[in-house]
Structure formats: C-alpha cells, structure tokens
Amino acid sequence: MSEQPLLQVHNLKTYFYTEDGVMPSVDGVDFDLHEGETLAIVGESGCGKSVTSLSIMGLVQCPPGKIEAGEILYHGKDLLKISKKEMRSIRGNEISMIFQEPMTSLNPLLTIGYQLTEGLRRHHGMSKAEAHATAVSYLEKVGIANAEERMKQFPFQLSGGLRQRIMIAMMMSLQPRLLIADEPTTALDVTIQKQVLLLLNRLKQDMKTGILFITHDLGVVAQIADRVIVLYSGSKVEEGATRQIFENPLHPYTNGLIAAVPNVDSDEFEIRPIPGTFPSLTEEIGGCRFHPRCPYATERCRQEVPQALEYEPGHFVACHKVEEENK
Numbered sequence: 084m085s086e087q088p089l090l091q092v093h094n095l096k097t098y099f100y101t102e103d104g105v106m107p108s109v110d111g112v113d114f115d116l117h118e119g120e121t122l123a124i125v126g127e128s129g130c131g132k133s134v135t136s137l138s139i140m141g142l143v144q145c146p147p148g149k150i151e152a153g154e155i156l157y158h159g160k161d162l163l164k165i166s167k168k169e170m171r172s173i174r175g176n177e178i179s180m181i182f183q184e185p186m187t188s189l190n191p192l193l194t195i196g197y198q199l200t201e202g203l204r205r206h207h208g209m210s211k212a213e214a215h216a217t218a219v220s221y222l223e224k225v226g227i228a229n230a231e232e233r234m235k236q237f238p239f240q241l242s243g244g245l246r247q248r249i250m251i252a253m254m255m256s257l258q259p260r261l262l263i264a265d266e267p268t269t270a271l272d273v274t275i276q277k278q279v280l281l282l283l284n285r286l287k288q289d290m291k292t293g294i295l296f297i298t299h300d301l302g303v304v305a306q307i308a309d310r311v312i313v314l315y316s317g318s319k320v321e322e323g324a325t326r327q328i329f330e331n332p333l334h335p336y337t338n339g340l341i342a343a344v345p346n347v348d349s350d351e352f353e354i355r356p357i358p359g360t361f362p363s364l365t366e367e368i369g370g371c372r373f374h375p376r377c378p379y380a381t382e383r384c385r386q387e388v389p390q391a392l393e394y395e396p397g398h399f400v401a402c403h404k405v406e407e408e409n410k
C-alpha cells in the first residue's frame with residue numbers, strides 16, 4: 084500500500100433540500116483510500132453511503148442536492164474545484180463506478196459489443212479486433228456464456244442479472260485507478276457473486292486499483308474489504324481494519340449490524356434486527372443520532388454529539404460509552 088492516499092475525503096457534507104426540510108444525507112464524513120486497497124462503506128439504506136459515492140463522482144443532482152462543504156482529493160486534486168470537463172475526463176479515464184441498477188450505465192440503443200469496445204478503443208487505444216477480443220474475455224470472466232452472441236444483443240434483450248454482469252465486465256475491462264462499486268453484487272446469485280468478488284480482488288492486486296465498495300451486506304464485506312467504515316444517518320460511527328470491525332466491534336450500531344447477520348454455521352439460523360427504525364434524515368435528533376435505538380443511551384448521549392476517538396491503532400469510534408469505558 085502506498086503512502087499517499089489515492090482518495091482523501093474530508094468533512095464531506097452533502098445535503099438535500101426537500102419540501103419536508105433539509106436532509107443532511109452525508110454530514111461531515113472523512114476517510115482515505117489507498118491504491119491497491121478495498122474500503123467498504125456499510126450501513127442501512129439511507130445512511131449516506133450511496134450519496135457519498137455520487138458526491139465523489141460529481142453526480143449529485145443539484146437541485147435538490149448540494150455539496151455544502153468538504154474536500155474530495157483524488158491524487159491530491161480537489162474534485163469539487165475542477166471544471167465539469169475535467170471531471171468528465173477523470174470519470175471516463177481514471178474513476179469508474181458500478182451502479183446497483185445497470186440500466187443507469189448501459190445505453191438501451193447500442194449493442195453490448197459496441198458499449199464494451201467503445202471505452203477500450205477510446206481510453207486504451209485498442210484496435211477494433213483487440214477491443215473485441217478483450218471485451219469477450221471480460222464477459223467470460225464474469226461468467227457469461229455465449230459471449231460472442233451477447234456482444235450482438237441490446238440491453239433490453241437481457242435479464243437484469245446479465246446486464247449487471249455486463250456492466251461489471253465493462254468497468255473492470257477499463258482498469259480504472261479508482262473503482263466505486265455501489266451494491267454491485269446484490270442482484271447476483273451466490274456463485275456469480277463469488278466470481279465477481281474474486282475478479283475485483285484480482286483487479287486490486289494486479290492493477291493496484293483502489294476500490295470503494297458500498298454495501299449493506301457484511302458477508303460480502305468480510306470477503307472483500309481491507310478496511311471498513313460504518314455510517315449511520317449520514318455520519319461515520321466506526322472505522323477500522325476489517326478484522327478489527329468483525330472481531331472487536333465497538334459501536335453499538337456496528338454490534339447490531341453484525342448481530343443481524345444470519346449465522347449459517349450455527350443451528351440457530353436467526354436474523355436479529357436492530358431494534359427501532361432508521362430515523363428520517365429531516366428529523367431533528369440531538370446528541371448521538373443513534374440514541375433512540377441504543378440500549379446504552381444516557382442523558383449525555385441525548386445532548387452531546389460524540390466525537391471519533393482512536394481506540395486502537397487505525398480503529399476509530401464515535402460513542403460516549405466506549406469513551407467513558409476507556410478513560
């Protein structure tokens with residue numbers, strides 16, 4: 084892992100202005116991502132993980148969204164301060180994103196073959212024949228049979244699962260420096276999911292690609308991530324190496340997420356949901372935003388926002404209880 088981070092996000096605040104009020108979807112998030120590293124961002128739906136990735140890609144729709152504060156440094160360059168043209172060029176050449184919904188990236192009017200080869204020819208200077216052979220090999224790598232036939236088809240002729248794999252093949256074939264993958268394997272069956280995770284791992288090792296992996300699935304996190312950040316209601320509540328997060332989760336929310344994962348090795352195959360419901364982001368909640376759901380909440384938790392403290396090297400947590408127990 085190199086010294087200089089590939090990506091540094093500082094105090095990112097992305098708000099949405101709706102009829103119901105202001106939604107601080109991302110509210111002061113910080114993290115670094117190095118080359119050749121996979122960082123997972125985890126949390127329930129609405130925690131701010133997808134808005135974080137859209138903010139990095141410069142794809143937050145304004146209005147209603149707006150990046151109110153922060154820095155997004157890619158190789159030291161602030162992506163929030165560059166022109167739209169420069170951002171488009173970085174997006175095409177160096178940063179790729181795999182979306183949860185493949186039709187966001189695939190053009191319904193163009194064949195799969197055209198869409199796969201176009202980027203390879205434009206960004207990697209390949210000949211038509213080279214681009215075709217590379218595209219077919221990537222389709223095969225993501226487990227697509229009859230790849231030559233698929234190249235001639237249009238997206239509407241394919242199932243959702245196939246379109247998702249095609250999009251993954253397309254993004255991986257471009258060998259980006261930074262890959263943002265937003266729930267990329269959620270719609271795939273377990274075998275194909277494993278295959279895709281292996282390929283992403285290979286991309287990271289061989290090409291030193293930095294991968295930001297957005298997911299609510301902790302099983303996938305354990306298979307792919309080097310480090311993890313846990314978001315709750317727009318804020319980072321815990322960060323650490325994957326081993327630290329799984330072996331010694333400190334924040335009550337992280338504990339709840341891990342306890343909610345079904346344990347397939349145990350006789351007791353039980354999903355234990357985290358008590359309470361995820362708050363509406365427009366709802367004013369003082370102090371720790373997790374306090375209405377936290378079994379350890381005290382008066383201090385209701386009044387004072389907890390600050391992140393380094394509990395052990397590289398393992399940060401924002402919780403009054405952990406702070407008081409480790410004074």
Ligand code: SF4
Pocket residue numbers: 334335336371372373374377378379380381384389401402403404405
């Ligand atoms: Fe629970 Fe308080 Fe910690 Fe928030 S700060 S997670 S309410 S113990």
